[in-house]
Structures are given as C-alpha cells and as structure tokens.
Amino acid sequence: MLSTQKILALFKKDVLLEFRQKHTFYGILLYIASTVFVLYLSMDNPELNVWNALFWVIQLFICVNAVAKSFLQESKGRMLYFYSISSPVEFIVAKILYNLLLMVLMSLLSLFLFSVFMGNPVNNTWKFAGIVLIGGASISMVFSIMSAIAAKAQQNAALVAILGFPVILPLLMLLMRLSKAAFNEVFKDGALFELIGLIAGLDVLIILLAIILFPYLWKD
Amino acid sequence: MVKKNWWKIVSLLLLIYTVVGGFLMDVPKLFILNETIRNLYFHVSMWFVMMILFGVSVVYSIKYLRGFNLRNDIYAVNYAAVGSFLGILGYTTGTIWANYTWVTDQSQTLGSILKEPKLIGAAIALLIYGAYFVLRGSFTDMDKRARISAVYNIFAFAMLFPSIWIIPRLVGSLHPGAPGSDSGNPALNFKDIDSRLRMVFYPAIIGWTLLAVWIATLKIRIQLLKDKSLLNE
Numbered sequence: 001m002l003s004t005q006k007i008l009a010l011f012k013k014d015v016l017l018e019f020r021q022k023h024t025f026y027g028i029l030l031y032i033a034s035t036v037f038v039l040y041l042s043m044d045n046p047e048l049n050v051w052n053a054l055f056w057v058i059q060l061f062i063c064v065n066a067v068a069k070s071f072l073q074e075s076k077g078r079m080l081y082f083y084s085i086s087s088p089v090e091f092i093v094a095k096i097l098y099n100l101l102l103m104v105l106m107s108l109l110s111l112f113l114f115s116v117f118m119g120n121p122v123n124n125t126w127k128f129a130g131i132v133l134i135g136g137a138s139i140s141m142v143f144s145i146m147s148a149i150a151a152k153a154q155q156n157a158a159l160v161a162i163l164g165f166p167v168i169l170p171l172l173m174l175l176m177r178l179s180k181a182a183f184n185e186v187f188k189d190g191a192l193f194e195l196i197g198l199i200a201g202l203d204v205l206i207i208l209l210a211i212i213l214f215p216y217l218w219k220d
Numbered sequence: 221m222v223k224k225n226w227w228k229i230v231s232l233l234l235l236i237y238t239v240v241g242g243f244l245m246d247v248p249k250l251f252i253l254n255e256t257i258r259n260l261y262f263h264v265s266m267w268f269v270m271m272i273l274f275g276v277s278v279v280y281s282i283k284y285l286r287g288f289n290l291r292n293d294i295y296a297v298n299y300a301a302v303g304s305f306l307g308i309l310g311y312t313t314g315t316i317w318a319n320y321t322w323v324t325d326q327s328q329t330l331g332s333i334l335k336e337p338k339l340i341g342a343a344i345a346l347l348i349y350g351a352y353f354v355l356r357g358s359f360t361d362m363d364k365r366a367r368i369s370a371v372y373n374i375f376a377f378a379m380l381f382p383s384i385w386i387i388p389r390l391v392g393s394l395h396p397g398a399p400g401s402d403s404g405n406p407a408l409n410f411k412d413i414d415s416r417l418r419m420v421f422y423p424a425i426i427g428w429t430l431l432a433v434w435i436a437t438l439k440i441r442i443q444l445l446k447d448k449s450l451l452n453e
Binding site for chain 1: 341344347350351354359364368370371374375376380382383386387390
C-alpha cells in the first residue's frame, strides 16, 4: 500500500536529479528572466488588467516548460525500474509533489521579477502571493498529468500544450478572477470564498483523478 | 447495440413535431426575443445533446478501462465525434439567434459577444475534444491509443464540467441564467419557461438525442465492421 517512505524517496530522487543536472533548472530560470525582460522592453508599467493577464500567461508557459519534462525525461528503462520498486500511486504522488515544489518556487520568483521590472500594481502583496501559490500549485498538478499522458504518446513537448491548454482554461479563468481580489476590487459577500472553494475543489478533483487514472497510464 | 428500430421512428416523429410545431405553434411574445424564441427548440437542444453524448463517451471510456474491450473504445470515440459535431451546430444556431437579438436589437459589439462565458465554455469543450482527437492520432498502437485517450477523456470531462456548468453561473452574461437575472437554470426551470414552449422543447430534446444516438450508432457499426478482424469475439 501507500508508503510515505517510498514517496519521499522518489521525491528526493527528483530533487537530487535537479541539483545534479543544474542545466535544466537554470534553463527555466533563464526562461523566466528573459521573458520578463522582453516584456519589460516592450512595455513598462502596464495597466492592471494587462499586468494580471501577462502574469498568468507567463505562469502557464513557465509551467509547460518546467513540468513538461518531468515525464519526458524518464527513459523507458528507468520507468521499468520504477515499475518494479514502487506502486503507480506512490510514483505519481511523488511526481506531483516535486512539480508542485518546482512550480511554487518558479511562481514566487516570477512574481518577484514581475514586481521589479513591470511595476507593482498589487495592493495587497501577501494576498496576491497566496493566490500565486494556489495558482502555481494547481497549474503544476494539471500539467503533471498532461505530461504523463504526452510521454506515453512518445511525442514532443508540443503535445503537452495541445492537451493541457484547453483543460487548464477554466482553472486559469478562476485564478485571474480571484487575483483581482488583491487589486482591491470589491467582491460580493462570500464570492471570494466561493472562488477559493471552487479552485480547491478542482484541485482535489485533479489529485483524485490522477491517483485513480495514473495506474492505467503506467502499464505498458 | 440496440437492434430494435422503434426508437428511430419515435425520433423521426418527434423531430417532425419539433419542426412543424416549433415553427407554427403559439409562442410567448417577449421583448427583443419575439419570434426568435423558437430557436430554443434547436439551439438549446444542440447543447443538451452535446453534453449527453460527451457524458456517454466518458461512460464508455470508463467501461474501456474496466475491461480493455476495444469495442468500448470505438463507442467512446464515435460518441465524442458526434458530440463535437453537435457543438458546432450549437454554435451555428447560436450565431443566427445572436444576430437577431444581441446584434440588431441590443447592438452588442462582437467583442462583448465573444466574451460570453457560455461561448468560452463551449469553445473549451470543442478544444478539449479537438485535443482528444489529436492525441488519438499520435498513436499507432491500437490498445495503447484506446487506453491513453480514455484516461484523457475522463480527465478532460471532469475539467470541462465546471467551465460549462459552474463558471457561467458566477459571472455576468448575456445568456439567461447569469447571476443578477432572476432565472435559475435557463429553459429548465419550471417557473420561468412558458408552458407553451415546454410543449415543444422537451419532445425536441428527446428527438434530437435519439437522432444523435442514431448517427453515432451508424458510425460505430461502420467502425466495428472495419475492425472486425481486430476485435476478437
């Protein structure tokens, strides 16, 4: 059955791998820095809505780049090895945890870079940081599964985008709406919690579906 | 496969009734809507049937994963295909309706119409099933294709659900059923749909559903014949 020890070991393996092969990690950092810089050169101090839209679109692309490789990098032989030492549920939970950590780091970093380069229209920084954490976590979970599916199709990362973008849209719409709370937009009583509840509900649904469906993806 | 054909006759009769009754029977005269309300029998039914067929497709995907019978995969993909087609028809009928109400009478701009949450939800649905077919196209191995696309179908349907059923209820919309308007579920609420409309609307949904299932079963039968050698039964 589920063993926390195994999940932690798999999680640790992914983190260690990231430290050993620093080029992918730095690659993503460079990706964030250069995108934000390009945006800065083309427009500084955009208005609120533009800032919000740009921020979430950039999150989406960072996620495609950072998370997509998580399954694509595993070779067939290595997958077979994981197959023999762990259960699929442990494997997917470890992957999701690792991607979550990666994406949360990247989200916070891009928030920092955004507020340095693009001006900071956010009134309530802590609130927005919280929303960014929820958002990054949700996006990373969806793309973990899309990456697992795309890896089975033996296709490039482009398939991750094709599969993932329509699926992520409802979540992204909710997030963009929620982030307006940090821009001092006044919400109706209870509307804010309704939104947060909806996003949290979707996240739970994603995790449950991942746990139920991944065993079918895993066998070959 | 349903071998009986009484339901095909029922479908035909109901649709004849829908078209004849839909165009000739009395409808309530409403501001702006006027006679365009007759489009309810066609436009709303298309979305209804699309959602039903997507639901059927997901059920067959689940059934596939339970027993790995390729037959269920063929069912799932064909129901999804007919569902997507109905989604396109729903857009077409919606365009006609919008042209006579939102554009001419309310003078909405194209920008505000395209931002309609229901339009976006429907677009997400079509994109998801577009991605589903792209995913299927990228496999050469039949069993693997069936398995992986079944997983995607189930996952995508779960994510599609909020975008069609929940988000349009939360944000402002030109469609009925948005917050602020007093109607709840558009066209389903007993209190806000006129009984004259109900006389045709409910038979219309049943008729269109049966017709769509009929089309799907024809497609499925062709596919089953084509893959006869592969389905070992």
